[in-house]
Amino acid sequence: MFSPLIDELIQSLRCLPGVGPKSAQRIALHLLEHDREGAATLAQSLERAAAGVSRCDRCRTLTEQALCGICANHRRDGRLLCVVETPADVLAIEQAGSYQGKYFVLLGRLSPIDGVGPADIGVDQLVQLLADESIEELILATNPTVEGEATAHYIAELAKAAAVTVTRIAHGVPLGGELEYIDGGTLAHAFSSRQAL
Amino acid sequence: MFSPLIDELIQSLRCLPGVGPKSAQRIALHLLEHDREGAATLAQSLERAAAGVSRCDRCRTLTEQALCGICANHRRDGRLLCVVETPADVLAIEQAGSYQGKYFVLLGRLSPIDGVGPADIGVDQLVQLLADESIEELILATNPTVEGEATAHYIAELAKAAAVTVTRIAHGVPLGGELEYIDGGTLAHAFSSRQAL
Numbered sequence A, B: 001m002f003s004p005l006i007d008e009l010i011q012s013l014r015c016l017p018g019v020g021p022k023s024a025q026r027i028a029l030h031l032l033e034h035d036r037e038g039a040a041t042l043a044q045s046l047e048r049a050a051a052g053v054s055r056c057d058r059c060r061t062l063t064e065q066a067l068c069g070i071c072a073n074h075r076r077d078g079r080l081l082c083v084v085e086t087p088a089d090v091l092a093i094e095q096a097g098s099y100q101g102k103y104f105v106l107l108g109r110l111s112p113i114d115g116v117g118p119a120d121i122g123v124d125q126l127v128q129l130l131a132d133e134s135i136e137e138l139i140l141a142t143n144p145t146v147e148g149e150a151t152a153h154y155i156a157e158l159a160k161a162a163a164v165t166v167t168r169i170a171h172g173v174p175l176g177g178e179l180e181y182i183d184g185g186t187l188a189h190a191f192s193s194r195q196a197l
């Protein structure tokens, strides 16, 4: 419609999650009309991050350094290791602010249908880590989905074999959640996991 | 939280309209985990567009060519000139598909408060265009806001001085719009602009 470079930009913006054709047009025109500087800065950041960011040697989260900020922080409690599926999960837990231990990021979950096996989620590396470090408790915080549960179960067995205590974060009705708006699966789980007062 | 390059990318993504801190994090992690290639392509497109895209010599819309695709298209009716505020307005009218004339894009609207005067919206260029081309009708399609109306009024006077017929697109209740959901200003306008059947 406009010109090759603009059409190409609109097309490229489609790689952003949640950005459809209309949003891509809106974003492209906004940047070109009002924020060329922001666009140029974003281009540079994307290029540098896409080329430079790799995985933390210890926990597999995204970082361009050998060790991520959390693994390199000696004030974090090395006796606790929390296993999560993604770097976004690390972020969510960090923003909650109560956990002081370290992490291991699977960067996925076991999914035989999609061809994702133990090697793809760094299980060898996790086993090595359990052998090398003085970890006392492995906290499984994979998602409460079928695949997340299967992944948690698989890792729990490995950790038990390594004589490490294994726990799973609690699932149930969220604080402040109103029962009438909670999905049935969560409610059923909340009942089956009920605890004596 | 993660590492300097990731934090920088999250910050840079904030230049995208509608992207707050949470979305920026989500987008950055998505690109780094799942679409490095898309990120690299987007970086290149942003850089090329930000550096290469300028204004069409004739109509001021965004393009990297001397003349945009519409101005360069000899099958468009050169007797009709539609004045709009932004390239996005051109796109919206093109997508409606009924207009076959050409455009002039103000890239703004008169706004004394913001220091936007006639020179900033290309009025000199528009006057020159009315003098140089065989334009029979100038269609004012600026937005029905206070500033858009003032801009339309200002341009209408110039066009009349150049002996060009001036029209304004109709405003009122949108087709398919239900009266009970239409804002009061639109409804009032629809009544004051009522036409005999």
Ligand SMILES: [Zn+2]
Binding pocket: A056, A057, A058, A059, A060, A061, A067, A068, A069, A070, A071, A072
């Ligand atoms: Zn790490």
Ligand SMILES: [Zn+2]
Binding pocket: B056, B057, B058, B059, B060, B061, B067, B068, B069, B070, B071, B072
């Ligand atoms: Zn043009």
